[in-house]
Amino acid sequence: xxxxxxxxxxxxxxxxxxxxxxxxxxxxxxxxxxxxxxxxxxxxxxxxxxxxxxxxxxxxxxxxxxxxxxxxxxxxxxxxxxxxxxxxxxxxxxxxxxxxxxxxxxxxxxxxxxxxxxxxxxxxxxxxxxxxxxxxxxxxxxxxxxxxxxxxxxxxxxxxxxxxxxxxxxxxxxxxxxxxxxxxxxxxxxxxxxxxxxxxxxxxxxxxxxxxxxxxxxxxxxxxxxxxxxxxxxxxxxxxxxxxxxxxxxxxxxxxxxxxxxxxxxxxxxxxxxxxxxxxxxxxxxxxxxxxxxxxxxxxxxxxxxxxxxxxxxxxxxxxxxxxxxxxxxxxxxxxxxxxxxxxxxxxxxxxxxxxxxxxxxxxxxxxxxxxxxxxxxxxxxxxxxxxxxxxxxxxxxxxxxxxxxxxxxxxxxxxxxxxxxxxxxxxxxxxxxxxxxxxxxxxxxxxx
Ligand code: SAH
Ligand code: SF4
Ligand code: F3S
Numbered sequence: 001x002x003x004x005x006x007x008x009x010x011x012x013x014x015x016x017x018x019x020x021x022x023x024x025x026x027x028x029x030x031x032x033x034x035x036x037x038x039x040x041x042x043x044x045x046x047x048x049x050x051x052x053x054x055x056x057x058x059x060x061x062x063x064x065x066x067x068x069x070x071x072x073x074x075x076x077x078x079x080x081x082x083x084x085x086x087x088x089x090x091x092x093x094x095x096x097x098x099x100x101x102x103x104x105x106x107x108x109x110x111x112x113x114x115x116x117x118x119x120x121x122x123x124x125x126x127x128x129x130x131x132x133x134x135x136x137x138x139x140x141x142x143x144x145x146x147x148x149x150x151x152x153x154x155x156x157x158x159x160x161x162x163x164x165x166x167x168x169x170x171x172x173x174x175x176x177x178x179x180x181x182x183x184x185x186x187x188x189x190x191x192x193x194x195x196x197x198x199x200x201x202x203x204x205x206x207x208x209x210x211x212x213x214x215x216x217x218x219x220x221x222x223x224x225x226x227x228x229x230x231x232x233x234x235x236x237x238x239x240x241x242x243x244x245x246x247x248x249x250x251x252x253x254x255x256x257x258x259x260x261x262x263x264x265x266x267x268x269x270x271x272x273x274x275x276x277x278x279x280x281x282x283x284x285x286x287x288x289x290x291x292x293x294x295x296x297x298x299x300x301x302x303x304x305x306x307x308x309x310x311x312x313x314x315x316x317x318x319x320x321x322x323x324x325x326x327x328x329x330x331x332x333x334x335x336x337x338x339x340x341x342x343x344x345x346x347x348x349x350x351x352x353x354x355x356x357x358x359x360x361x362x363x364x365x366x367x368x369x370x371x372x373x374x375x376x377x378x379x380x381x382x383x384x385x386x387x388x389x390x391x392x393x394x395x396x397x398x399x400x401x402x403x404x405x406x407x408x409x410x411x412x413x414x415x416x417x418x419x420x421x422x423x424x425x426x427x428x429x430x431x432x433x434x435x436x437x438x439x440x441x442x443x444x445x446x447x448x449x
Contacts, residue, residue, distance in 0.1 A: 004080075004082065004123070004124055004126070005046070005124065006120070006121070006124040007036055007045070007046030007047035007081075007082050007120065007124070008036060008037065008046050009036065009037050009038065009039035009040075009043070009045045009046050009047070010028070010031045010036045010037070010038065010039060010045050010046065010047040010048070010049065011038070011039045011045035011047075011048050011049070012024040012025075012027050012028050012049040012051055013048065013049070013050055013051060013066070014051040014087075015050070015051060015052050015053045015059060015062055015063075015087065016051070016052065016053030016055065016059065016087060016088060017053065017055070017206075017243075018155055018202065018204050018242065019110075019155075019157055019160075019175075019204050019205070019206065020051055020052075020053055020087055020088070020110075021155060022155040022156070022157045022204055023051060023086070023087070023110055023113060023157075024049070024051040024086075025155070026113070026144050027049055027051065027086065027113050027116055029144065029145055029147065029148050030113070030114065030116055030117060030144060030145060031047070031049075031116065031117065031120070032145075032148070033117075033145040034117045034120070036120075044073070044077065044079065044081060045081055046081055046082060047081060047082045047083075047084065047120060048070055048081045048082070048083050048084070049084045049085075049086050049116075050063055050066055050067070050083065050084070050085050050086065050087070051086045051087040052085060052086065052087035052088060052089035052090060053087060053088055053089065054087075054088035054089045054091070054092045054093075054170045054174050054346070055088070055169075055170060055171070055344075055346075056341060056344035056346075057344045057345075057346075058344070059089075060089050060093075063085060063089050063097070064100070064101070067083060067085075067101050067103060067104060070083055070103070071103045074103075080103065082105050082120065082123050082124070083101075083103055083104045083105055084104075084105060084106045084107075084108060084116065084119070084120070084123075085097050085101075085104050085106070085107045085108070086107075086108045086109075086110070086113055086116070087109075087110060088110060088170065088171075088174035088175065090107045090108055090109050090110075090132065091109035091110055091111075091132050091173075091174040091175075092170060092173065092174050092347075092348075094107040094109065094130045094132045095130065098128065098130055104128070105119075105123035105128055105129075106119040106120070106122075106123050106128065106129050106130070106131075107129075107130040107131070107132070108130075108131050108132070109131065109132035109133070109134070109174075110160075110174065110175055111133065111134045111135060111139075111140055111160070111175070111176060112131040112132060112133045112134075112135075112140070113140065114139065114140045114141075114143035114144055115131050115143075119131065134176040136177075136179070138160075138179060138181055138182070138185075141181060141185065146192055147189060147192045147193055147196060148196060150196050150197040150198075151197070151198065151395075151426075152197065152198060152199045152200060152393055152394070152395060152426060152427040153198065153199070153200045153201075153202070153393065153395060153407075154193045154196075154198035154200070154201050154202070155201075155202050155204050156186065156189055156190060156193065156201050156202070156203055156204060157181070157204045157205065158180065158181055158186050158203045158204065158205055158208060158211050158223075158226065159178065159179065159180050159181065159204075159205030159206070159207065159208055159210060159211040160175060160176070160178070160179045160181075160205065160206075161175045161176040161177045161178045161179055161206065162175060162177075162178060162206040162207055163177055163178045163207075163210075164207065164245060164247075164283070164285075165283060166272075166282050166283050166284060167281065167282055167283045167349060167350040167351040167354070168282060168312065168315065168343060168344075168345075168346065168349055168351040168352075169346070169349060170346045170348070170349060171206050173348060173349075175206060178207060178210055180210075180211045180212050180213050181213075182213055182214075183213040183214055183215050183216065183221060183225075183226060183229070184216065186213075186226060186230075187216075187226075187229055187230060187233075190230045190233060190236070191233055194233050194234075194235050194236050197427060198236070199235070199236065199237045199238065199393055199427055199429065200236075200237065200238035200239070200240065200264075200393055200407075201230065201236060201238070201239055201240075202239075202240040202241065202242060203223070203226070203227070203230075203239070203240070203241040203242075204241075204242060205241075205243070206243060207243070207244070207245045207248055208223060208241045208242060208243060208244055209222075209223045209241070209244040209245065209248040209249060209250070209253055210223075210245065210248040211223045211226060213225075213226065215229065216229070222250055222252055222253065223241065223250075223253055224250065224252040224253045224255070224256040225252075227239055227241070227253075227256055227260055227263055228256065228260060230262075231260050231261070231262040231263065236262060237262060237391075237393070237429055238262055238264050238393060238409075239260070239262045239263050239264065240263075240264050240266060240411075242268045243268055243270060243310075244267070244268065244269050244270075245270075246269060246271070246284075246286045246290065246291050246294055247285055247286055249269075249294055254297050254298055254301055255301065257298060257301050257302040257305065258301030258302055264409045264410075264411070265302050265304050265305045265306060265409055265410060266305065266306045266308070266336075266409070266410055266411045267295075267298055267305055267306070267307055267308065268308040268309070268310075269291070269294070269295070269307065269308070269309060270309050270310030270311075271284075271288070271291050271309050271310070271311065271329065272284060272310060272311060272312050272315075273288075273311070273312065273315065273318070273322070273325070273326050274288045274322075274325040274326035274327070274328055274329030274330070275288065275318070275322035275323075275325040275326065276288055276289075277317075277322060278315050278317070278318055278322050281315065281316070281317060281351075281354070282312075282315060282351070283350075288325065288329050291329075292329070292332060292333070295307060295333060304410070306336035306337065306381065306410035306411060306412075307333055307334070307335050307336055308335060308336060308337040308338055308339075308411075309333070309335055309338045309339075310338070310339045310340070310341070311326060311330075311338065311339070311340040311341070311370060311374075312340075312341055312342075312343050313326070313340065313341070313342055313343065313363055313366040313367050313370055314342055314343040314358035314362060314363030314366060314367075315343045315351065315358070316343070316351055316354035316355065316356045316357050316358065317354065317355065317356035317358075318343075318356075318358055318366075323366050323370075326370065327369065327370065327373055330370070330373050330374060330377065331373070333377075334377050334380070334381070335374060335377050335378065335381070336377075336378060336381040336410060336411075336412075337378055337381075337411065338374045338377075338378070340367060340370050340371055340374060341367075342360075342363040342364065342367050343358065343363065345357065375439060378439060378440075379437065379438075379439045381410075382412060382437035382438065382439070382441075382442055383437045385408070385410065385412065385434045385437065385442065386434050386435065386436065386437050386442070387433070387434065388433070388434050389431065389432065389433045389434075389447060390408050390409055390410075390431075390432065390434065391408075391409065391429045391430065391431055391432075392404075392406040392407065392408060392414045392416065392429070392430050392432050392444065393406045393407055393427075393428075393429055394406040394424050394425065394426055394427060394428045394429075394430055395407065395426065396426060397426075398415045400417075402417050402418060402419045402423075403415055403416070403417055404416060404417075404418055404424045404430070406430070408434070408442070412441065412442055413440060413441040413442070414432065414434065414441065414442045414443075414444045415441060415442075415443060415444070416430065416432050416443070416444040416445060416446050417445075417446070418430070418446055424446075430446060430449075431446070431447050431448070431449040432444035432445060432446055432447060433445050433447050
């Protein structure tokens with residue numbers, strides 16, 4: 001590589017989970033603190049950060065096709081952007097990317113991206129660099145500038161990494177060991193987000209409910225304690241958290257759902273399978289029955305709680321009868337929303353070399369059946385909400401004039417009309433009655449607050 005001009009503009013493309021999106025926002029803030037501006041919409045950036053995801057094969061393939069596209073576009077315009085590969089593929093396949101893609105100027109892992117500005121400076125001098133260190137402390141967070149985000153809904157990573165080692169999953173390898181960020185830092189970051197305009201904060205972690213810390217009074221606190229502390233911030237109207245693991249659910253967290261007004265009636269609790277044999281092979285260390293009992297306890301304190309889950313079909317060895325147990329679990333729960341995936345063998349994970357890999361056609365057929373059950377339940381949940389009054393936190397304008405879009409407490413997408421001059425504004429909490437349900441959204445009518 002030869003010397004290239006230091007970048008003036010950047011763009012971050014995030015491909016992964018909410019934690020990946022959060023990291024992407026923080027990388028943007030970091031670059032802005034160096035005087036590199038977000039590229040205007042539709043314009044090519046001098047620096048493109050591909051913030052990648054390694055969770056399934058398809059997600060990983062995207063990085064190589066994106067690099068190819070950027071190189072081609074650069075050749076056509078005569079201006080090659082500087083390319084940084086960040087995120088979980090960077091962590092897992094950093095060296096391979098460097099070897100395969102000479103256009104990539106730097107590779108930086110999810111725990112090292114605070115060093116991005118330095119790497120950009122080196123890339124401008126023609127030096128390619130890789131940093132996939134995983135410091136054991138929270139070095140990354142301490143080195144980041146203050147939050148500048150202004151959207152009404154904000155993410156806040158409270159916990160990094162994963163110690164669960166589900167046999168199909170790359171996250172423990174790409175994100176490292178579980179680390180909880182300190183209580184005081186989190187309350188301070190939440191305050192800054194609220195000051196910058198956030199009305200809803202979603203606390204993030206791959207095992208967010210494994211968060212633990214020491215509160216301001218010096219006492220041990222769990223996620224419920226953190227939620228209660230953040231709920232005391234004036235002007236913060238909504239709190240959510242994701243993703244939880246069934247084994248880290250505490251009585252205190254369940255109780256918080258019945259007591260903290262700002263904590264929204266929504267729980268994303270992945271289960272993956274309804275078969276105890278498969279759950280064991282996945283190293284999930286909970287049973288289907290144990291999972292159902294947990295959900296009952298949430299429903300006891302918060303009867304309207306919307307439940308969501310993640311599913312994998314076609315885990316190695318999964319039989320038709322075991323898949324039927326997953327369908328039975330879905331019927332028993334009645335999910336408001338869910339995410340379901342075909343099993344994807346990931347390099348280096350124990351499941352990738354297990355016997356009984358399920359043929360693709362079988363996986364596809366099972367996924368279709370599962371998704372039709374989940375879609376049916378999602379529509380039923382939305383239909384059952386019709387007639388309810390609730391607040392909608394307005395996130396953006398809708399497609400039609402006078403139309404606004406936001407989320408209900410149950411995380412449903414809701415659109416309503418608010419004619420000028422009364423109008424509405426992004427960040428408003430608007431009282432509505434839910435009037436009509438579709439599979440993916442609801443139409444609502446504004447009512448007097
Ligand atoms: N930490 C969270 C979610 C991790 S990743 C949890 O434990 O629930 C998000 C989802 O991706 C998982 O819940 C799982 O359903 C899916 N997933 C992870 N690895 C996968 C793989 N190898 N193949 C298919 N789906 C996978
Ligand atoms: Fe992956 Fe399991 Fe950890 Fe979730 S709990 S991130 S699925 S290893
Ligand atoms: Fe993907 Fe990494 Fe998140 S693998 S799902 S971006 S933790």
